[in-house]
Amino acid sequence: SQQGEEDPQALSIQEGENATMNCSYKTSINNLQWYRQNSGRGLVHLILIRSNEREKHSGRLRVTLDTSKKSSSLLITASRAADTASYFCATALNTGTASKLTFGTGTRLQVTL
Amino acid sequence: DGGITQSPKYLFRKEGQNVTLSCEQNLNHDAMYWYRQDPGQGLRLIYYSQIVNDFQKGDIAEGYSVSREKKESFPLTVTSAQKNPTAFYLCASTPKGGGYQPQHFGDGTRLSIL
DSSP: OOOOEEEOSEEEEETTSOEEEEEEOSSOOSEEEEEEEOTTSOEEEEEEEETTOSEEEETTEEEEEETTTTEEEEEEOSOOGGGOEEEEEEEEEEETTEEEEEEOOOEEEEEEO | OOOEEEEOSEEEEOTTOOEEEEEEEOSOOSEEEEEEEOTTOOEEEEEEEEETTEEEEOTTOTTEEEOOSBTTBOOEEEOTTOSOOOEEEEEEEEOSSGGGSOOEEOOOEEEEEO
16 A cells, blocks of 8 residues: 655755645554666665654755644755656554565656756 | 665566566565555565575465565565556565665666566
8 A cells, every 4th residue: 555645746946946746644653765766777765763863964854754644745945957766655564573664655856956 | 776676677477377586685684574655656565585594474464475585585476366466566675674764765676467
Protein backbone atom coordinates (compact mmCIF):
# COMPACT_ATOMS: atom_id res chain seq x y z
CA SER A 1 0.00 0.00 0.00
CA GLN A 2 1.13 3.57 -0.61
CA GLN A 3 1.42 5.20 2.78
CA GLY A 4 2.61 8.59 1.59
CA GLU A 5 0.89 11.08 -0.63
CA GLU A 6 3.04 13.80 -2.08
CA ASP A 7 2.04 17.23 -3.15
CA PRO A 8 2.39 18.59 -5.73
CA GLN A 9 2.66 15.72 -8.21
CA ALA A 10 4.70 17.95 -10.50
CA LEU A 11 6.55 21.21 -9.98
CA SER A 12 8.28 23.44 -12.52
CA ILE A 13 10.51 26.28 -11.37
CA GLN A 14 13.37 28.38 -12.66
CA GLU A 15 16.95 27.97 -11.61
CA GLY A 16 17.70 29.87 -8.42
CA GLU A 17 14.16 29.54 -7.03
CA ASN A 18 13.26 27.41 -4.03
CA ALA A 19 11.27 24.19 -4.39
CA THR A 20 8.99 22.84 -1.66
CA MET A 21 7.47 19.37 -1.68
CA ASN A 22 5.06 18.00 0.87
CA CYS A 23 4.40 14.48 2.08
CA SER A 24 1.54 13.17 4.19
CA TYR A 25 1.34 9.73 5.76
CA LYS A 26 -1.21 7.71 7.67
CA THR A 27 0.31 5.65 10.48
CA SER A 28 2.88 6.07 13.25
CA ILE A 29 6.44 5.96 11.99
CA ASN A 30 9.95 5.30 13.21
CA ASN A 31 11.52 7.77 10.80
CA LEU A 32 10.87 9.44 7.45
CA GLN A 33 13.30 9.54 4.57
CA TRP A 34 13.54 11.49 1.34
CA TYR A 35 14.98 10.02 -1.84
CA ARG A 36 15.74 11.37 -5.28
CA GLN A 37 15.40 9.47 -8.56
CA ASN A 38 16.81 10.60 -11.87
CA SER A 39 14.98 9.29 -14.91
CA GLY A 40 15.57 5.57 -15.46
CA ARG A 41 17.91 5.26 -12.48
CA GLY A 42 17.80 3.94 -8.94
CA LEU A 43 16.93 6.01 -5.90
CA VAL A 44 19.50 8.03 -3.99
CA HIS A 45 19.03 8.74 -0.30
CA LEU A 46 18.91 12.45 0.58
CA ILE A 47 18.04 12.81 4.23
CA LEU A 48 16.52 10.89 7.16
CA ILE A 49 14.57 12.52 9.98
CA ARG A 50 13.65 10.58 13.11
CA SER A 51 10.19 10.74 14.64
CA ASN A 52 11.51 12.77 17.60
CA GLU A 53 13.11 15.40 15.35
CA ARG A 54 11.30 18.41 13.92
CA GLU A 55 13.79 19.81 11.43
CA LYS A 56 16.97 18.72 9.70
CA HIS A 57 19.35 20.36 7.25
CA SER A 58 21.80 18.99 4.72
CA GLY A 59 23.45 21.45 2.37
CA ARG A 60 20.67 23.09 0.32
CA LEU A 61 18.07 20.70 1.73
CA ARG A 62 15.79 21.37 4.67
CA VAL A 63 13.33 18.78 5.93
CA THR A 64 10.61 19.31 8.51
CA LEU A 65 8.48 16.72 10.24
CA ASP A 66 5.19 17.28 12.06
CA THR A 67 4.12 13.99 13.61
CA SER A 68 0.90 15.50 14.99
CA LYS A 69 -0.19 16.29 11.43
CA LYS A 70 1.56 13.24 9.96
CA SER A 71 3.30 15.39 7.40
CA SER A 72 6.76 16.33 6.20
CA SER A 73 8.18 18.85 3.77
CA LEU A 74 11.36 18.99 1.71
CA LEU A 75 12.74 22.38 0.75
CA ILE A 76 15.46 22.70 -1.87
CA THR A 77 16.95 26.18 -1.85
CA ALA A 78 18.60 27.93 -4.79
CA SER A 79 17.64 25.15 -7.17
CA ARG A 80 19.84 24.12 -10.10
CA ALA A 81 19.04 22.41 -13.38
CA ALA A 82 20.79 19.33 -12.00
CA ASP A 83 18.08 19.09 -9.30
CA THR A 84 15.62 18.01 -11.99
CA ALA A 85 14.40 14.59 -10.81
CA SER A 86 11.57 12.85 -8.98
CA TYR A 87 11.55 13.10 -5.21
CA PHE A 88 9.98 10.50 -2.93
CA CYS A 89 9.24 10.43 0.75
CA ALA A 90 9.33 7.06 2.49
CA THR A 91 8.16 6.16 5.96
CA ALA A 92 10.04 3.54 7.93
CA LEU A 93 8.92 0.83 10.30
CA ASN A 94 11.85 -0.83 11.97
CA THR A 95 11.60 -4.59 11.54
CA GLY A 96 14.56 -6.34 13.13
CA THR A 97 17.64 -5.64 11.08
CA ALA A 98 15.58 -4.57 8.09
CA SER A 99 13.84 -1.30 7.45
CA LYS A 100 10.52 -1.69 5.70
CA LEU A 101 9.95 1.49 3.73
CA THR A 102 6.60 2.60 2.36
CA PHE A 103 7.01 5.10 -0.46
CA GLY A 104 4.87 7.98 -1.56
CA THR A 105 3.90 8.59 -5.15
CA GLY A 106 6.57 11.22 -5.72
CA THR A 107 6.94 14.79 -6.93
CA ARG A 108 8.46 15.40 -10.36
CA LEU A 109 10.62 18.52 -10.20
CA GLN A 110 11.66 20.34 -13.36
CA VAL A 111 14.22 23.14 -12.98
CA THR A 112 14.64 25.28 -16.07
CA LEU A 113 17.44 27.68 -16.94
CA ASP B 1 33.67 1.25 -5.34
CA GLY B 2 31.05 -0.52 -3.26
CA GLY B 3 27.53 -0.71 -4.51
CA ILE B 4 24.63 -2.73 -5.82
CA THR B 5 24.70 -4.25 -9.29
CA GLN B 6 21.48 -5.24 -11.00
CA SER B 7 21.43 -7.19 -14.24
CA PRO B 8 20.30 -7.22 -16.89
CA LYS B 9 19.33 -3.59 -17.44
CA TYR B 10 16.53 -4.62 -19.83
CA LEU B 11 14.70 -7.95 -19.90
CA PHE B 12 11.92 -9.32 -22.05
CA ARG B 13 9.59 -12.11 -21.01
CA LYS B 14 7.51 -14.37 -23.18
CA GLU B 15 4.12 -15.68 -22.14
CA GLY B 16 4.39 -18.56 -19.66
CA GLN B 17 8.06 -17.93 -19.00
CA ASN B 18 9.82 -17.44 -15.69
CA VAL B 19 12.62 -14.87 -15.64
CA THR B 20 15.22 -14.14 -12.97
CA LEU B 21 16.60 -10.71 -12.12
CA SER B 22 20.02 -10.54 -10.53
CA CYS B 23 21.01 -8.34 -7.58
CA GLU B 24 24.52 -8.41 -6.13
CA GLN B 25 25.96 -6.12 -3.44
CA ASN B 26 29.54 -5.71 -2.18
CA LEU B 27 28.61 -3.40 0.69
CA ASN B 28 28.55 -6.23 3.27
CA HIS B 29 24.96 -5.25 4.04
CA ASP B 30 22.75 -7.62 6.00
CA ALA B 31 19.31 -6.77 4.63
CA MET B 32 18.22 -6.73 1.00
CA TYR B 33 14.97 -5.70 -0.65
CA TRP B 34 13.12 -5.92 -3.96
CA TYR B 35 10.73 -3.23 -5.13
CA ARG B 36 8.50 -2.80 -8.12
CA GLN B 37 7.91 0.65 -9.67
CA ASP B 38 5.14 1.30 -12.18
CA PRO B 39 5.19 4.40 -14.41
CA GLY B 40 4.62 7.59 -12.46
CA GLN B 41 4.27 5.68 -9.21
CA GLY B 42 6.21 5.12 -6.03
CA LEU B 43 7.92 1.87 -5.08
CA ARG B 44 6.09 -1.15 -3.71
CA LEU B 45 7.88 -3.80 -1.65
CA ILE B 46 7.91 -7.32 -3.12
CA TYR B 47 10.21 -9.27 -0.77
CA TYR B 48 12.91 -8.52 1.75
CA SER B 49 15.58 -10.54 3.52
CA GLN B 50 17.28 -9.78 6.82
CA ILE B 51 19.78 -12.66 6.84
CA VAL B 52 20.96 -15.50 4.65
CA ASN B 53 18.38 -18.26 4.07
CA ASP B 54 15.56 -16.12 5.41
CA PHE B 55 13.15 -13.78 3.62
CA GLN B 56 9.69 -12.26 4.14
CA LYS B 57 6.90 -11.25 1.81
CA GLY B 58 6.28 -7.60 1.19
CA ASP B 59 3.07 -5.98 0.02
CA ILE B 60 2.91 -7.52 -3.48
CA ALA B 61 4.69 -10.91 -3.30
CA GLU B 62 2.18 -12.90 -5.39
CA GLY B 63 3.74 -14.13 -8.63
CA TYR B 64 7.30 -13.58 -7.41
CA SER B 65 9.89 -15.73 -5.63
CA VAL B 66 13.30 -15.04 -4.11
CA SER B 67 16.25 -16.83 -2.56
CA ARG B 68 19.07 -15.68 -0.28
CA GLU B 69 21.78 -18.34 -0.36
CA LYS B 70 24.62 -15.83 -0.05
CA LYS B 71 24.82 -12.57 1.86
CA GLU B 72 25.76 -10.61 -1.25
CA SER B 73 23.11 -12.01 -3.60
CA PHE B 74 19.30 -11.73 -3.65
CA PRO B 75 17.85 -12.85 -7.01
CA LEU B 76 14.19 -12.27 -7.87
CA THR B 77 12.22 -14.64 -10.10
CA VAL B 78 9.17 -13.29 -11.87
CA THR B 79 7.01 -16.34 -12.46
CA SER B 80 4.37 -16.96 -15.09
CA ALA B 81 1.79 -16.48 -12.33
CA GLN B 82 2.56 -12.75 -12.36
CA LYS B 83 0.12 -11.61 -15.02
CA ASN B 84 1.25 -8.00 -15.22
CA PRO B 85 5.04 -8.11 -14.85
CA THR B 86 5.88 -5.05 -16.96
CA ALA B 87 7.59 -2.64 -14.56
CA PHE B 88 10.88 -1.24 -13.33
CA TYR B 89 12.41 -3.47 -10.64
CA LEU B 90 14.75 -2.05 -8.03
CA CYS B 91 16.95 -3.86 -5.54
CA ALA B 92 18.20 -2.20 -2.35
CA SER B 93 20.18 -3.02 0.78
CA THR B 94 20.83 -1.74 4.30
CA PRO B 95 23.49 -2.54 6.89
CA LYS B 96 22.67 -3.97 10.32
CA GLY B 97 20.51 -1.57 12.30
CA GLY B 98 18.55 -1.07 9.13
CA GLY B 99 15.73 0.82 10.78
CA TYR B 100 17.77 4.01 10.93
CA GLN B 101 19.92 3.37 7.90
CA PRO B 102 19.26 4.68 4.41
CA GLN B 103 18.63 2.15 1.70
CA HIS B 104 21.20 1.87 -1.09
CA PHE B 105 19.70 1.16 -4.50
CA GLY B 106 20.86 -0.44 -7.70
CA ASP B 107 20.05 1.09 -11.07
CA GLY B 108 17.17 -1.24 -11.79
CA THR B 109 15.99 -3.75 -14.37
CA ARG B 110 13.23 -2.83 -16.79
CA LEU B 111 11.06 -5.86 -17.58
CA SER B 112 8.73 -5.94 -20.56
CA ILE B 113 6.44 -8.52 -22.13
CA LEU B 114 7.12 -9.73 -25.67
